[in-house]
Amino acid sequence: MIGKTCHFTSESGTATVVGVTAQLALDDAGLRRLLHGLPPADQVGADARAARLGTRSIKTTAKAEALDLAVRMVDLTTLEGADTPGKVRALCAKGAHPEPNQPDCPSVAAICVYGDMVATAKAALAGTGIKVASVATAFPSGRAPLAVKLADTAAAVEAGADEIDMVIDRGAFLAGRYGAVAEEIAAVKQACRTGGHDAHLKVILETGELATYDNVKRASWLAMLSGADFIKTSTGKVSPAATLPVTLLMLESVRDFRAQTGRQVGVKPAGGIRTAKDAIKYLVTVNETAGPDWLSPDWFRFGASSLLNDLLLQRRKLATGVYSGPDYVTVD
Amino acid sequence: MSETKKADAKKTEPKKAEAKKTPKTGKASKAAPQEAVVTSPAPAPTPAPAAPRSSVRKTYKLYIGGAFPRSESGRSYVVTAPSGEFLANAAQASRKDARDAVRAARSAQAGWAKATAYNRGQILYRIAEMMEERRDQFAQQIASVEGVNVAAGYAQVDAAVDRWVWYAGWSDKLMQVLGSANPVAGPYWNISSPEPTGVVALLAPARPTLLGLTSVLAPAIVGGNAVVVVAPDAAAVPAVTLGEVMATSDLPGGVVNILTGAPAELAPWLASHLDVNALDLAGIEAGSTLARDLEVSAAENLKRVVRPAAGYDWSADPGLARVKPFLETKTVWHPVGI
Known part of the structure; x- marks a missing residue:
């Protein structure tokens, strides 16, 4: 991937990238020229736009459809030091049949666990079609030598992970060593192909640590240029985690990236999305920003654990007409 | 840019000059120590007749989770005296306000139940203290809402305050009166104790406004439950004031949530x-179809229902x-002698 050249054409929003129509090497200097040449992120505008999109009213049949879509997009996650095989198996069972007595309720997209739990999850999900996602590369801090990160990734892939959620080296990114970050992402992408597998690579930007919206935009482009299949907001271990304006910026980035390179990249907000109402706001934002092409579990995911319960409660409210309560869903 | 700054500076100058003058006058008064009382330095010119002050009207809002939000629906209704x-x-609460109130009550309930009975009693007594402080306000409101004379208003406030004190006293005595140590045939202690049931929805009576509200609220929260209470129609006025009392009585936010509006609209959502x-x-008419329907909805998850009495x-x-x-009775078996 490194040393590969990118060619940008001249239409659409990110017009300044046009300046890089020349063949561009992904080294520090080239990346800096490219990333700092992106049009600046409009923070006030993004916040205002996100707030306005959050006021859209989605009701009745549209709401029912949105809830089911959101369930299908959930990466049901458990990333605790106290995870046990039993807990992972219980989570897999829940992901496969969120409402055991309602066959029309879809299953989630994936179960997201630590690398050592991949085999357990894979066995529990056999035959369900649900993916196993594993965090890797010294999650959540990303502070480990590259060799360790690659071994971490390769082990998860060997154990059967279909998707790898890696964290970028925020320290290197903030220090301006874009080449190092790009190289690492490309190397991990290579590790995803260990042993003839082809695991999807989600790159966690940890936007809560990137300080500015410009950095979020640059990190998004950097990850996409380096071969990410998905860009993900956060680990869920840092506050603030996913926010609507940041996700909006990332959606704009994947839209512009596809317009310029023809390659579609997915987006995954993670952390802090707890209510069905929030999830629907995100879906509205996806539709209005990136477009309906992204309204599918292949291109948009929610990294969440408690969100699923609220989605189920809202589904029941629509079905039965009475408010349900937390006593009637699993405690996980 | 610089021009505007200059202009600002010019504007502020006269003020500075004034500020400088005042300390001088202060010194002047110090220079005359024989004057025991410091009087105003110069005789004030006769004030111009004050413009009629515009009235500051209160917005009557809901009380949910310790805050005073407007209704989510944005609706309101006019409260009139019996004279019109x-x-x-x-604020006319909607079903979503009811849902939010239940959520607030649920999240506050565990903490309130965990507080010691002594502490809960203190807080209930504190509510009585705060109401006593607003005695005049409550009496006026009751008189205007119910169309009775102010003396009757005062009588009702006093009865309500006394009721809070009465229930406050019960807080650390419920265990002794409602609990028991049971004789069993075996080497066990067998102890029954009352536990709060959880979230209680209360439909307050329309009359008497404040005493009725107090009489349904206090017994429900004294044992450790969190409540959502619907104050019907005109009872909204003293109910909102009672909410302000709650907010200043160390009662954790969410233990009491007050909705104002139409019970016929809100009750079915709470019952189901x-x-x-x-x-x-x-607050529901005894023997009415509504009372029956609510009881049927409540049966879905086996709610405990207190029927209205005519x-x-x-x-x-x-x-x-x-x-x-x-209150629910929890019974514990514990081996003796270990």
Whole structure:
């Protein structure tokens, strides 16, 4: 991937990238020229736009459809030091049949666990079609030598992970060593192909640590240029985690990236999305920003654990007409 | 840019000059120590007749989770005196406000139940103290809302305050009166104790406004439940004031949530809500179809229901009739001698 050249054409929003129509090497200097040449992120505008999109009213049949879509997009996650095989198996069972007595309720997209739990999850999900996602590369801090990160990734892939959620080296990114970050992402992408597998690579930007919206935009482009299949907001271990304006910026980035390179990249907000109402706001934002092409579990995911319960409660409210309560869903 | 700064500086100059002058006058008064009383330095010119002050009207809002939000629906209704005179615009709660209130009550309930009985009693007594402080305000409101004279208003406030004190006293005595150590045939201690049932929805009676509200609220929260209370129609006015009392009485936010509006609209949502554990139908007409329907909805998750009684006397000694239905008995077996 490194040393590969990118060619940008001249239409659409990110017009300044046009300046890089020349063949561009992904080294520090080239990346800096490219990333700092992106049009600046409009923070006030993004916040205002996100707030306005959050006021859209989605009701009745549209709401029912949105809830089911959101369930299908959930990466049901458990990333605790106290995870046990039993807990992972219980989570897999829940992901496969969120409402055991309602066959029309879809299953989630994936179960997201630590690398050592991949085999357990894979066995529990056999035959369900649900993916196993594993965090890797010294999650959540990303502070480990590259060799360790690659071994971490390769082990998860060997154990059967279909998707790898890696964290970028925020320290290197903030220090301006874009080449190092790009190289690492490309190397991990290579590790995803260990042993003839082809695991999807989600790159966690940890936007809560990137300080500015410009950095979020640059990190998004950097990850996409380096071969990410998905860009993900956060680990869920840092506050603030996913926010609507940041996700909006990332959606704009994947839209512009596809317009310029023809390659579609997915987006995954993670952390802090707890209510069905929030999830629907995100879906509205996806539709209005990136477009309906992204309204599918292949291109948009929610990294969440408690969100699923609220989605189920809202589904029941629509079905039965009475408010349900937390006593009637699993405690996980 | 610089021009505007200059202009600003010019504007502020006269003010500075004034500020400098005042300390001088202060010194002047110090220079004359024989004057024991410091008087104003110069005789004030006769004030110009004040412009008529515009009135500051109160917005009557809901009380949910310790905050005072407007209704989510944005609706309000006019509260009038029996004479037809306009009294206030009150927030008309919607089913979503009811849902939010239940959520607030649920999240506050565990903490309130965990507080010691002594502490809960203190807080209930504190509510009485705060109401006593607003005695005049409550008496005026009751008089205007119910169309009675102010003396009757005062009588009702006093009865309500006394009732809070009475229930405050019960807080650390419920265990002794309602619990028991049971004789069993075996080497065990067998102990029964009352536990709060959880979230209780209360439909307060329309009359008497404040005493009725107090008489359904206090017994429900004294045992450790969190409540959502619907104050019907005109009762909104003293109910909102009672909410302000709650907010300043160390009562954790969310333990009491007050909705104002139409009970016929809100009650079915509360009765069918699966996260509500008990229902007091005091404000619903006894024997009505609504009362029956609410009881049917409540059966879905086996809510404890207190039926409305026709001609109930709210000023009579209530005993523990409204405390017991919202407490469940927990019995523990414990081996003896270990």
